[in-house]
Amino acid sequence: MDILLEGGSVLRERDYTLIIDSSNSMATMEKSEGKSRWELIQESILAIASYCEQIDPDGITLYLFSDTFQRYDKVTSEKVIHIFQHHQPSGKNCLSPVLKDATNHYFERRATEQTKLNGETIIIITSGEIESPTDLRQIIIDSANQLNRDEELAIELIQVGSNLDVTHFFQTLDDDLQSQGAKFDICNTITLSDLGSMSLTDVLLKAIVD
Incomplete structure (x- = not known):
């Protein structure tokens, strides 16, 4: 399948997982905006969740993570906001365990033929101030090496803040x-x-095509 020719059709028949950083780093104030990172991501999270709900009507998988993580299955955009409003940033940014759970969840479903035709996209919104970057890299490499085709699993990292080491x-x-x-x-x-300057279609396609 030529994704560039197929256009947005590759976004359908696909599952979506949204992983949101709720660590203490998200309480950091962004002086240029006059808001915390946690406040800044709310509108983007709703937009992404609403868009994914349109193309993945059985609901998305949502994670919130810091020292530990919580997974919510078959979540609607309305429920995303409810979950978000009942959490405040705390703890460390331990992204590796949550990404490992998300990738394992995909491969477990693939093994029992529960995945969709076009695979899955995992969207991570994070400050990126990660506890174990080496572990995170290895989880991504190990996941890539289990795939049958490169567009089967896409991971989109959305950096909040401007830490140059994270970038x-x-x-x-x-x-x-x-x-x-x-x-x-x-x-x-x-x-x-x-x-903020891209359409959500382009954001999700870029995750797959890059």
Whole structure:
């Protein structure tokens, strides 16, 4: 299948997982905006959840994570806002365990033929100030090496804030994954400000096509 020719059709018959950073770093105030990161992501989260709900009508999978994580299955956009409003940032950014759970969840469903034709997209909204970046990289590489085709599983990293070390790390995941041992390049990264200037169709397609 030529995704570039198929256009938006590759976004359908696909599952969507949204992973939201609720660690203490999300309470950081962004001086240029006069709001905390947690406040800044609310509108984007609703927009993404609403869009994914349109193309994945049986509901998305939602995670909130910090030191631990919580998974919610078959979530509607209305429920996303309810969940979001009942949490406040706290704890450390432990992204590796939640991403491992999300990828395991995909491969377990694939093994029992419960996945959709076009695969899955995992969208991560995070400050990126991660406790174990080496573990995170390995989880992504291991996931890529279990795939049958490169568009089967896409991971979109959306960076909140402007930490340059985080930007560089995410860029290595975006650009250099195969040179680090991955079978396919399954990562794409953008910033929250990029998200504001792109259509959500383009954001999700870029995760797959890159």
